Amino acid sequence: MSSTFGSAYSGAYDLLYSDKDYEAECDLIESLFHRYSKAPVSTILDLGCGTGNHAFAMSRRGYDVLGIDRSEDMLAVAQDRLRSRSDYKNLRFQVGDIRTENSGQRFDAALIMFAVLGYQVTNEDVFSTLKAARSSLKSGALLIFDVWYGPAVLHEKPSDRVKVIPTQAGKILRVASGQLDVARHVCDVRFRLWRLAEGQIVTEIEETHRMRYFFPLELAFFLNRAGFQLVRIGAFPDFAKDPDESTWSTMVVAEAM
Numbered sequence: 001m002s003s004t005f006g007s008a009y010s011g012a013y014d015l016l017y018s019d020k021d022y023e024a025e026c027d028l029i030e031s032l033f034h035r036y037s038k039a040p041v042s043t044i045l046d047l048g049c050g051t052g053n054h055a056f057a058m059s060r061r062g063y064d065v066l067g068i069d070r071s072e073d074m075l076a077v078a079q080d081r082l083r084s085r086s087d088y089k090n091l092r093f094q095v096g097d098i099r100t101e102n103s104g105q106r107f108d109a110a111l112i113m114f115a116v117l118g119y120q121v122t123n124e125d126v127f128s129t130l131k132a133a134r135s136s137l138k139s140g141a142l143l144i145f146d147v148w149y150g151p152a153v154l155h156e157k158p159s160d161r162v163k164v165i166p167t168q169a170g171k172i173l174r175v176a177s178g179q180l181d182v183a184r185h186v187c188d189v190r191f192r193l194w195r196l197a198e199g200q201i202v203t204e205i206e207e208t209h210r211m212r213y214f215f216p217l218e219l220a221f222f223l224n225r226a227g228f229q230l231v232r233i234g235a236f237p238d239f240a241k242d243p244d245e246s247t248w249s250t251m252v253v254a255e256a257m
Contacts, residue, residue, distance in 0.1 A: 051074050159178070
């Protein structure tokens with residue numbers, strides 16, 4: 001079994017999520033800036049940026065973006081994309097642990113997208129991540145992130161999912177299955193991935209991603225303890241809707257106190 005976001009999985013990551021609408025998500029993020037920020041947003045800290053899809057999209061919109069991720073393999077994909085383009089002067093990436101990150105810069109906003117906060121499965125790691133984010137934000141700055149919504153996870157429960165992605169050489173097949181640990185608010189998601197070419201298996205990998213899901217009161221508690229005021233929890237991507245037992249993902253907006 002490979003480590004989480006190892007080189008093989010990272011190399012297939014953007015193909016696996018090619019149907020994810022990053023531009024629409026960044027439209028939503030910008031709308032939240034305009035609605036909730038008390039000052040203009042020009043600098044963004046993207047925590048757990050992965051291969052940089054949100055960071056690139058926000059950079060194209062004119063924001064100065066610093067992307068942080070602890071996976072060197074994921075960042076290698078982002079850095080390769082960045083090196084191939086000369087028009088992203090306002091975008092940087094660096095390796096770092098979002099639980100302890102201290103860039104020395106104060107940002108107008110911070111993002112923790114694609115359920116990255118859920119990878120912090122202990123109370124200590126959740127608090128450390130939020131506290132580190134607060135230390136990199138100006139007073140009044142916004143923190144925006146999405147997480148799995150506990151009531152919906154417990155109501156709907158994880159199911160087996162199969163995804164097939166055509167490639168130039170053949171296809172990628174991924175099977176995902178989840179197992180709940182209700183006492184710890186965690187779901188262990190087992191990914192098995194095969195890369196096939198000419199009907200033959202070229203690569204076979206397996207990773208287990210331990211994901212935490214959250215409830216409104218604990219989110220408010222963690223945020224307040226880390227120096228934030230909870231502004232709103234909305235459904236994701238339909239943020240205007242209040243989350244319910246059918247809303248697997250929620251988006252959270254908080255303000256740095």
